[in-house]
Amino acid sequence: MLSKEQISEWFMSLQDSICNALEQEDGKGKFTEDNWVRNEGGGGRTRIVQNGNVIEKGGVLYSAVHGDVPDFLLNENLGVLTPKNTFYATGVSIVIHPENPMVPIIHMNIRYFEMSTGVWWFGGGIDLTPHYVVEEDAVFFHSTLKNSCDKHSPAYYLDFKKWADDYFFINHRNETRGVGGIFFDKLTQNQNVSKEQLFAFVQEIGNTFAPVYTQLMNRNKSKSYNESNKKWQLLRRGRYVEFNLIYDKGTKFGLESNGRVESILMSLPKTAGWEYDFTPEINSHEEKTLSFLKKEISWI
Amino acid sequence: MLSKEQISEWFMSLQDSICNALEQEDGKGKFTEDNWVRNEGGGGRTRIVQNGNVIEKGGVLYSAVHGDVPDFLLNENLGVLTPKNTFYATGVSIVIHPENPMVPIIHMNIRYFEMSTGVWWFGGGIDLTPHYVVEEDAVFFHSTLKNSCDKHSPAYYLDFKKWADDYFFINHRNETRGVGGIFFDKLTQNQNVSKEQLFAFVQEIGNTFAPVYTQLMNRNKSKSYNESNKKWQLLRRGRYVEFNLIYDKGTKFGLESNGRVESILMSLPKTAGWEYDFTPEINSHEEKTLSFLKKEISWI
Numbered sequence: 391m392l393s394k395e396q397i398s399e400w401f402m403s404l405q406d407s408i409c410n411a412l413e414q415e416d417g418k419g420k421f422t423e424d425n426w427v428r429n430e431g432g433g434g435r436t437r438i439v440q441n442g443n444v445i446e447k448g449g450v451l452y453s454a455v456h457g458d459v460p461d462f463l464l465n466e467n468l469g470v471l472t473p474k475n476t477f478y479a480t481g482v483s484i485v486i487h488p489e490n491p492m493v494p495i496i497h498m499n500i501r502y503f504e505m506s507t508g509v510w511w512f513g514g515g516i517d518l519t520p521h522y523v524v525e526e527d528a529v530f531f532h533s534t535l536k537n538s539c540d541k542h543s544p545a546y547y548l549d550f551k552k553w554a555d556d557y558f559f560i561n562h563r564n565e566t567r568g569v570g571g572i573f574f575d576k577l578t579q580n581q582n583v584s585k586e587q588l589f590a591f592v593q594e595i596g597n598t599f600a601p602v603y604t605q606l607m608n609r610n611k612s613k614s615y616n617e618s619n620k621k622w623q624l625l626r627r628g629r630y631v632e633f634n635l636i637y638d639k640g641t642k643f644g645l646e647s648n649g650r651v652e653s654i655l656m657s658l659p660k661t662a663g664w665e666y667d668f669t670p671e672i673n674s675h676e677e678k679t680l681s682f683l684k685k686e687i688s689w690i
Numbered sequence: 691m692l693s694k695e696q697i698s699e700w701f702m703s704l705q706d707s708i709c710n711a712l713e714q715e716d717g718k719g720k721f722t723e724d725n726w727v728r729n730e731g732g733g734g735r736t737r738i739v740q741n742g743n744v745i746e747k748g749g750v751l752y753s754a755v756h757g758d759v760p761d762f763l764l765n766e767n768l769g770v771l772t773p774k775n776t777f778y779a780t781g782v783s784i785v786i787h788p789e790n791p792m793v794p795i796i797h798m799n800i801r802y803f804e805m806s807t808g809v810w811w812f813g814g815g816i817d818l819t820p821h822y823v824v825e826e827d828a829v830f831f832h833s834t835l836k837n838s839c840d841k842h843s844p845a846y847y848l849d850f851k852k853w854a855d856d857y858f859f860i861n862h863r864n865e866t867r868g869v870g871g872i873f874f875d876k877l878t879q880n881q882n883v884s885k886e887q888l889f890a891f892v893q894e895i896g897n898t899f900a901p902v903y904t905q906l907m908n909r910n911k912s913k914s915y916n917e918s919n920k921k922w923q924l925l926r927r928g929r930y931v932e933f934n935l936i937y938d939k940g941t942k943f944g945l946e947s948n949g950r951v952e953s954i955l956m957s958l959p960k961t962a963g964w965e966y967d968f969t970p971e972i973n974s975h976e977e978k979t980l981s982f983l984k985k986e987i988s989w990i
Binding site for chain 1: 936
């Protein structure tokens, strides 16, 4: 039977391989590592890269925390909990903000959670936020995710793509964060799927990250850009900040549960901006990008 | 008896006089005006200034909205409400982000709320967020507020200063947003104070804004600064963004109640930044500033 330690060790090794692949494609940026300990149990390995050739600011985080069930979980539908119950949570979280506005922002999180009551689940998501939508990149991104999903279930891609459209949505702007991707949560065993099979799926997604994103870095990192492109990047990063601080459940949970602030907020860009009532020019790439920030676009 | 229309008209005239005073002190920046209408009733007059001599981005907003009681109010302790009840809310909100990091950010909001059930109250607050704390400026700011408060009640300054310390607090950073100020809410009549007296207090605070902030602009606008000061300003603005998007009740209410997004988020700076685990140098002005971002500092 697959143990939480095996899952956690694999997450840790994934952190290593992703950091290596990103450093190689970047050519200059090097991850620095902070090991931290959680007072209530467990800890993490935060890896940050700043001011690379391609990556301006990014983090690849691994953590495995455990202890008494935190208060926030008592509101979840997890069966009868008593103060004696404990939890264990482990995962990898990534956000990469590139310097060149032609390179997209990317995010991935995969996680495993279990309780001493026997309840457990996997969750995760990966989504792409281009400052400028390049259709062939969005198609490539979604096609690769679909291929990864299809190896495990014919239903996964469409179900999880819809979930991502709904999750990565900036409600007050009525726009999606980017071109979406996949999102899933509380996947546990049933008559059709075992824990091992679900873990294999999560591993598949984790292993998809590096080849997909280094490909997108490579395709776009040499593109030229001007001051107006950089200004637009600031505004799009502003939207990213709005999503992460207002809607993202991981951020909310982290801050409310007294998590390590610098690790949680590594997702925020080096710079972001807001301009009152900015409207892009008609027929500009900026306007075209906004037209793609909608739910239910079939990229494939 | 003081009517909601009288209160609202006074708020509108305050918007005029504050915009005039800020334009005069800035010397270059001019407010542009957007009038907007709320589908459910009422509307507002949003005035924004960008790229002035002193003010990089700021807003002075007036609004008066009314209609059916919104859902969020059903959770408040307002007595028995029925779908037939209506509400009326009017006020002025200001946030000013200066270009020079030696000039502090300021915020003020004063508001009046009433329901068709007869319940009504005044609320408000004003607080100062220096990128670099200058003690004599903080003392001047608090002394002026105390003088204004003292004309109306000997208890107001200390009570409302404590309220501001608790309200303008970035919990996950364990730091105050700035050097505080005053905050008050749900002030209504009782045996000791009439509606007219409370309105006179709110007017006093409103009238305090322009002389206090133009003085602070004037004192600091010619100070020199370097790139490192600008970088620090970005980080402090990042904290301002964190507060406004995560904790500020006005922002939350505005976004959740489908308010006008560009007016609500005028509070965000033109640019902001985040750096992983930034620690200021020992004995620097930056470090000294952090040491002042605490509750319960007696500035007077």
